[in-house]
Amino acid sequence: MTDATADSFEVLGRRPRGPASFLIFAALLVVAGAVLYPVLATALNGVKDLSEIRTNPLGLPRVWMWSNYWGILTGYRYWQVLGNSLFIALFTVFLTLAVASMAAFTFAHLRFFGDKFLLNYLQLGLLFPVATAILPLFIKIRDLGLLDSYWGVILPQVAFSIAMAVLLLRTAFRQLPSELLDSAMMDGCGYFRYFFYITLPLSGPILSTVGIIAFVGSWNGYLLPLVVFNSESRYPWTLGLMAFQGQYMTAWQLVLAFITLTILPAILMFLLAQRWIVAGLTAGAVKS
Amino acid sequence: MKFRQLAFLAACVTALSAPAYAETHITVLHVSENAAQKAVWNKIADDYNAAHPGVKVEFKYLENEAFKAKLPTMLQSDDSRPELFYSWGGGVMQAQDKAGFLKDITKDVAPWESELAPTAVDAFKVDGKTVGVPFEVGEVVFYYNKKLFEKAGVKAEDIKTWDDFLGAVKKLKAAGITPIVVGAGEKWPMHFYYAYLVMRIGGEHALADAKAGKDGGFKSAAFVEAGKRLRELAELNPFQPGYLTTSHAQSAGIFGDGKAAMDLMGQWLIGMQGPNSTTGKGLAESDIGILSFPVVPGGKGKATDTLGGINGWLVSKSAPPEAVDFLKFFSQAKYAEEAAATAAYIPVVKGSESAFTDPLFKRLASDLAKTTYHQNYFDQDLGPSVGRVINDASVAVAAGEMTPEAAAASIQQAAEQQ
């Protein structure tokens, strides 16, 4: 990464000197190793034969069955379910950011009758376990004619993300200096323009964070797509996994290989989001 | 475009779309990944579709847990409701009927239902009316490793009573062999022991009486005694180490690896022990023997009483008449014999057991044909709520976590809260 981008990432003062820097790096490596080990084990088990998973789940494969991964990658199903998951997740992220940032902006800067009440109302969404509400939710989706359609999954997912997103975005929006808004208003800038030209561009990090959280939530979603989709052609990858489960045995090596392959797009999104926001921060400097 | 070309095009489009309008679509929703079973089913569907233009029967698969999670919502919606769907009978079927989702097909099946085993047919009746058609039965038996038995000097033919069985367990342990493998991590494998003990001790009316609340319901003597016997077995430490976290698939693999002598399990173990073993091949069928659950001295149950699943197709309330017609087609003897010949499953059509060539399946089928009393798995029969409590109680009693009396009381409490 170039130094300019590094600048915007690393915010805590000068590079720590000598031994401190080394110690920190070593500590990070140790933690990273411990954290990564289970994920690596998942990936490695995807290269093993099924029988080896039972007797050697955490070691290197004795026989490297690359055909497991290759078979998945060359199959049509993988790309189809991946495409579905991507479509759903991207639209969920886009809509969540749009809808939640608008609402968060309103709550951050405008005082009106019932605003505290409405904010608390939205918060309630965090406090009730989703699993209980799946039956009435299904009926709503059905009555709106959204069964077996992507929107039947996207819209509820956006709705569920709103509570957390609004809270995070509102907190971040309020940490922009209030003098900015005052002077902007005195210059004749309305709320709409302020939102699009100042708030959003300055909120890169939090927008990217909320986007990632919404993406991951949608990407790993299982129960909602299960009750909404009937056509196999629309299955996201979490439902596509069912193909590996059988009566006599579950092909765990294929399940784990498949899951490993589906983490990759999520990682890609993560890196893209971080980079994109950084680019937004260093390019176009905001002058009044 | 010239008018004539346009007209021709229109005619083509109409001709192509016409069959779509007249076609009756029948979805048969199931959970099977058994290749042999699906081969038979696809053949039946193809034959039926060929013989009945305008009707399209299609088998559709959902994974087991996904099926159970999704079915309540599917039944709620006219678009997604399958015309026919897989069922284990018992409490869930009764709940589906009470909610009005099933069709009363008593009159439709009356002419031909006598061709099917009567216990199976009864299993798909609710309040006297038929709501579905069975196609498969199963039996839970002890599968044993012949070589390990030989090594310990145990003779299967000599195991007739519970005490004989405990003696065999001790002999196996003395020879350094794990006597029994059980996937108690999933709990239901342990309830096979408890259920069979109730049947052997209390006889064929034990469960029905308990459901009706006689003698304290599930706190009756039969259930408490069954718990005591189970605990008696468990105290011999017959299970593999860590049995409380072993999954069902792992237990099949352990049996297939020859690491344990016995496994009390349903018929799918035969096909399952190979793929789940370390070698991928498991035990050769000639090395596997079948042993019926022993009788308990002084008990009312007979050695010929059998515990096992009864599976079939339920008909949803909005299904067209062709759906029931398909079930009649499905239940023909010729397809049952094909299923038997390929050991796909054990069909309920009378007389089909002769078509079995596989010796293990042949034994199971003849047990079932001669059965004096066939009982569906307790955890299916009692419905999901009480069923789970029985599973929990079985493991708790075996592990010494609960006394047999407390276990029986917990089942009764769950039944009362239904």
Place this chain on the structure above:
Amino acid sequence: MTASVSPPPLSEAGPSLPSEARGGLFTPASAVYVEPARRLTLNGWATIAVFLPPALILFTVFVALPMVEAGWYGFFNWDGYGRPEKFIGLKNYGYLIGNATFARSLINNALIIIVSLLVQLPLALALALMVAGRIPGAAWFRMIFFLPYVLADVAAGLIWHFMFDGDYGVAGAITGALGMQPYFLLADKTWAFSAVLIVIIWKYFGFHMMLYVAGLQGIDRSLLEAAEMDGASAWQRFWHITLPLLGPMIRLSIFFSVVGALQLFDIIVPLTGGGPFETTNTMVSFLYYFGITRMRVGFGSAVGVVLFFICVTFAFGYRRIFMRDD
């Protein structure tokens, strides 16, 4: 905490520091939001009318209404098929009182909260500080720490099941090396939950770390550099500048952590299934196993309602006391 110098207004001074190019966020004075004394203009009302409805409508239709209906089911004995018919009033709630498994679930949830607050969040903060600094490969570290959050529960549950396996897992390797009998942590009534806690820390610390990194990325570097030039040590800079400016984000992260701990469910199912002997249930896994899978949807809803009121009590108490100005 006050600064001796306020930042230059936007219209002057070119972007000599990246933070100024960004408009100089996070002046010390704005650690607390100053409520504007504005009356609501037409422009304000227009904003409300356009910006608020989409979120409110989506939320009401897909979250609020189903929640209310689900809560209503708590008064019924219902198996999930058809419509609820057997009205039993408060009986479901009666079954909860004195239910030992539910009591155990409450204790487990409390344990998760304690461990999260005492272990997970400080760990996340420490790591965030490290990876927000100038360390080579910081972005890669961030990605690695976030990875457990991304990994699907079914895979995480399976792998950790292997890790704790007495024969072949990490535990097996240890007991083997020490020449002891294989130990099955997940079958141990007393200690199985500690396994669950380990997995929870592993899975979610990355999420909180990301929140803190986002917060740190908004802090004005010039403040820290000015303090350093004034002779403040690293610890003083952290304690007097960074930490207060991170305040709102930390308080929010605690909020999410507690609420998330109360709602925890996804990792329990593939890891322990609530066992052994129902010692590792949380309230929501209890709801799932004893309500939904046993086709006692009414009972499950009652548990959901109880959980809801516990969360509401916490949420409103917490926000009143700790987040008054945020």
